[in-house]
Amino acid sequence: MRAITYTTTGPSSVLGLIDDKPLPTPGPGEVRVRVVVSGVNPTDWKSRQGGSGGEQLPHPLVPNQDGAGVVDAVGPDVSGVVPGDRVWLWDAAWQRTDGTAQEYLVLPSAQAVPLPEAESFDTGASLGIPALTAHRALTAHEDAPDRLAPGALSGLVVLVAGGAGAVGHAAIQLARWAGATVITTVSGDRKGTMARAAGAEHVVNYRTDDVAAAVRALSPRGVDLVVEVNPDANLALDLDVLAPSGTVALYATDTGEPLTIPFRPSMTKNIRYQFILTYTVTAAQTV
Amino acid sequence: MRAITYTTTGPSSVLGLIDDKPLPTPGPGEVRVRVVVSGVNPTDWKSRQGGSGGEQLPHPLVPNQDGAGVVDAVGPDVSGVVPGDRVWLWDAAWQRTDGTAQEYLVLPSAQAVPLPEAESFDTGASLGIPALTAHRALTAHEDAPDRLAPGALSGLVVLVAGGAGAVGHAAIQLARWAGATVITTVSGDRKGTMARAAGAEHVVNYRTDDVAAAVRALSPRGVDLVVEVNPDANLALDLDVLAPSGTVALYATDTGEPLTIPFRPSMTKNIRYQFILTYTVTAAQTV
Numbered sequence: 319m320r321a322i323t324y325t326t327t328g329p330s331s332v333l334g335l336i337d338d339k340p341l342p343t344p345g346p347g348e349v350r351v352r353v354v355v356s357g358v359n360p361t362d363w364k365s366r367q368g369g370s371g372g373e374q375l376p377h378p379l380v381p382n383q384d385g386a387g388v389v390d391a392v393g394p395d396v397s398g399v400v401p402g403d404r405v406w407l408w409d410a411a412w413q414r415t416d417g418t419a420q421e422y423l424v425l426p427s428a429q430a431v432p433l434p435e436a437e438s439f440d441t442g443a444s445l446g447i448p449a450l451t452a453h454r455a456l457t458a459h460e461d462a463p464d465r466l467a468p469g470a471l472s473g474l475v476v477l478v479a480g481g482a483g484a485v486g487h488a489a490i491q492l493a494r495w496a497g498a499t500v501i502t503t504v505s506g507d508r509k510g511t512m513a514r515a516a517g518a519e520h521v522v523n524y525r526t527d528d529v530a531a532a533v534r535a536l537s538p539r540g541v542d543l544v545v546e547v548n549p550d551a552n553l554a555l556d557l558d559v560l561a562p563s564g565t566v567a568l569y570a571t572d573t574g575e576p577l578t579i580p581f582r583p584s585m586t587k588n589i590r591y592q593f594i595l596t597y598t599v600t601a602a603q604t605v
Numbered sequence: 606m607r608a609i610t611y612t613t614t615g616p617s618s619v620l621g622l623i624d625d626k627p628l629p630t631p632g633p634g635e636v637r638v639r640v641v642v643s644g645v646n647p648t649d650w651k652s653r654q655g656g657s658g659g660e661q662l663p664h665p666l667v668p669n670q671d672g673a674g675v676v677d678a679v680g681p682d683v684s685g686v687v688p689g690d691r692v693w694l695w696d697a698a699w700q701r702t703d704g705t706a707q708e709y710l711v712l713p714s715a716q717a718v719p720l721p722e723a724e725s726f727d728t729g730a731s732l733g734i735p736a737l738t739a740h741r742a743l744t745a746h747e748d749a750p751d752r753l754a755p756g757a758l759s760g761l762v763v764l765v766a767g768g769a770g771a772v773g774h775a776a777i778q779l780a781r782w783a784g785a786t787v788i789t790t791v792s793g794d795r796k797g798t799m800a801r802a803a804g805a806e807h808v809v810n811y812r813t814d815d816v817a818a819a820v821r822a823l824s825p826r827g828v829d830l831v832v833e834v835n836p837d838a839n840l841a842l843d844l845d846v847l848a849p850s851g852t853v854a855l856y857a858t859d860t861g862e863p864l865t866i867p868f869r870p871s872m873t874k875n876i877r878y879q880f881i882l883t884y885t886v887t888a889a890q891t892v
């Protein structure tokens with residue numbers, strides 16, 4: 319079968335197409351999926367790029383955590399899924415050599431989740447990293463349950479930084495579905511349209527508008543939860559607009575620099591800062 | 606009646622004893638308590654000291670949030686408490702002019718909690734700030750319920766920084782009562798004895814011992830929750846010894862300086878940093 323692989327880290331030119339990868343056989347608890355769409359997230363190209371690039375890998379790697387396709391074979395001790403089922407995949411390449419950028423993929427059956435007929439494979443391949451990260455972020459507030467459901471976030475106001483991004487888009491959709499009021503920030507009109515399509519009721523341009531003033535006008539008591547893509551840029555704003563006992567869910571850093579958190583304002587408002595790495599959370603908890 | 610008051614902020618010499626304060630009458634929902642013991646916490650002398658000291662106050666203030674005594678009169682619409690009941694008091698001076706450093710005190714009945722016969726007034730006057738802060742800290746972890754009860758923290762390992770301090774002592778007692786394994790740090794033998802008296806099973810001297818090594822030996826998978834009195838000094842240690850999805854509950858700062866939090870290690874471990882100001886929490890939530 320065909321697969322995309324790389325054996326040294328570096329720019330996208332390290333990726334190569336091979337056509338003689340053996341078809342894998344599912345072991346106990348595993349399924350084989352015919353991949354229809356492979357999803358790409360920042361984590362995929364960051365892993366491929368490596369620290370400084372040019373590192374020789376012990377094994378060839380197939381990139382991409384997310385994907386969607388059709389179950390093609392099941393191993394022993396697998397129940398609830400049969401060949402022909404449409405599925406979406408998550409964390410496929412996490413601590414494994416085989417991601418979704420290949421024709422067939424074997425992985426634990428829990429990582430192949432039923433995809434309803436009405437949903438496209440494109441949608442399925444967009445869920446894994448972005449939606450799991452968004453879910454984790456939205457459950458970080460003390461008034462949120464461990465799992466979202468309609469009504470679970472009723473009464474909460476959520477600020478999604480960067481609502482046109484992949485995680486931001488998923489956060490808007492899930493927060494609205496769970497009953498929250500959603501405010502989001504974007505850098506321009508085209509992204510505003512994308513954020514509105516995801517369901518955001520209130521879209522603020524963070525380049526041209528006074529975001530703090532806009533948020534206060536929309537929610538005078540402040541926001542309960544911020545889903546934050548760029549804390550280096552936005553932490554002071556977040557602290558300013560958070561309501562007492564509010565939470566900042568942090569899943570990304572542009573700089574990798576330590577985060578500087580004002581102490582007394584955080585204490586006075588009883589702020590929670592929840593750092594998130596979706597891999598380690600989803601590995602520890604069943605989705 | 607007699608009371609301790611101050612009208613300008615500053616050193617303890619600003620406190621004066623007056624003996625002609627009128628006996629207050631409880632209004633609707635209020636009780637009057639004959640104070641037997643008044644408790645002193647850092648917040649009391651910090652408030653008295655003020656920012657730079659020497660500020661003239663709009664009203665004379667009676668210090669001290671905590672205390673214990675006997676209900677002496679009840680106002681209209683008060684149920685569940687009658688004159689003669691022994692009680693402990695919390696947040697008495699929070700956004701009010703009258704703390705517990707006086708013979709009689711009127712306050713909302715919810716802030717006068719029954720004190721069992723077996724418990725001394727000294728104990729009662731030690732509960733408010735320290736025990737509420739400790740309770741809040743211990744419920745910050747994602748696997749802890751909103752209210753503690755025996756067994757609520759079973760399976761969790763809690764590191765209490767400064768186990769001989771007032772909040773630290775209360776945190777040890779409550780964590781043990783709720784079923785956690787407790788490790789604590791102290792600066793010397795006398796404090797170690799105090800921490801053990803509170804119930805700490807494992808006491809580490811943070812001046813002479815390698816705390817990280819000692820904690821790893823006691824709990825190889827790390828600790829779930831740190832109740833942190835001195836994050837400026839200890840945050841790197843906390844991050845080092847925390848287990849994945851662990852929490853740091855932060856209630857104090859020596860310096861008031863912003864806290865510098867390493868981003869990637871916090872993200873990789875899904876760490877939660879919960880800042881706490883007990884006043885605003887207890888005002889928002891019924892205890």
Ligand SMILES: NC(=O)c1ccc[n+]([C@@H]2O[C@H](COP(=O)([O-])OP(=O)(O)OC[C@H]3O[C@@H](n4cnc5c(N)ncnc54)[C@H](OP(=O)(O)O)[C@@H]3O)[C@@H](O)[C@H]2O)c1
Nearest residue numbers: 360451479480482483484485505548551569570594595596
């Ligand atoms: N911790 C985890 O488990 C985890 C999981 C998923 C993703 N991530 C990380 O999260 C980041 C985003 O991932 P993604 O897939 O969502 O990427 P993406 O689709 O490229 O979205 C990033 C978004 O961030 C927005 N943004 C940048 N600076 C902003 C600011 N100052 N204020 C508001 N928005 C801002 C951008 O909007 P504009 O272009 O309009 O500025 C863009 O829409 C990446 O660094 C990724 O590695 C981490």
Ligand SMILES: NC(=O)c1ccc[n+]([C@@H]2O[C@H](COP(=O)([O-])OP(=O)(O)OC[C@H]3O[C@@H](n4cnc5c(N)ncnc54)[C@H](OP(=O)(O)O)[C@@H]3O)[C@@H](O)[C@H]2O)c1
Nearest residue numbers: 647738766767769770771772792835838856857881882883
């Ligand atoms: N946010 C809130 O709502 C809240 C509530 C209560 C208290 N507080 C604050 O919390 C602080 C402590 O209050 P408290 O009543 O518990 O005071 P305390 O009884 O004086 O206790 C302070 C303890 O901190 C310990 N300590 C200092 N540096 C340490 C370090 N590097 N490692 C481990 N332990 C260390 C001290 O132990 P050694 O002498 O052995 O070093 C001492 O036992 C005060 O600043 C207070 O204002 C805040």
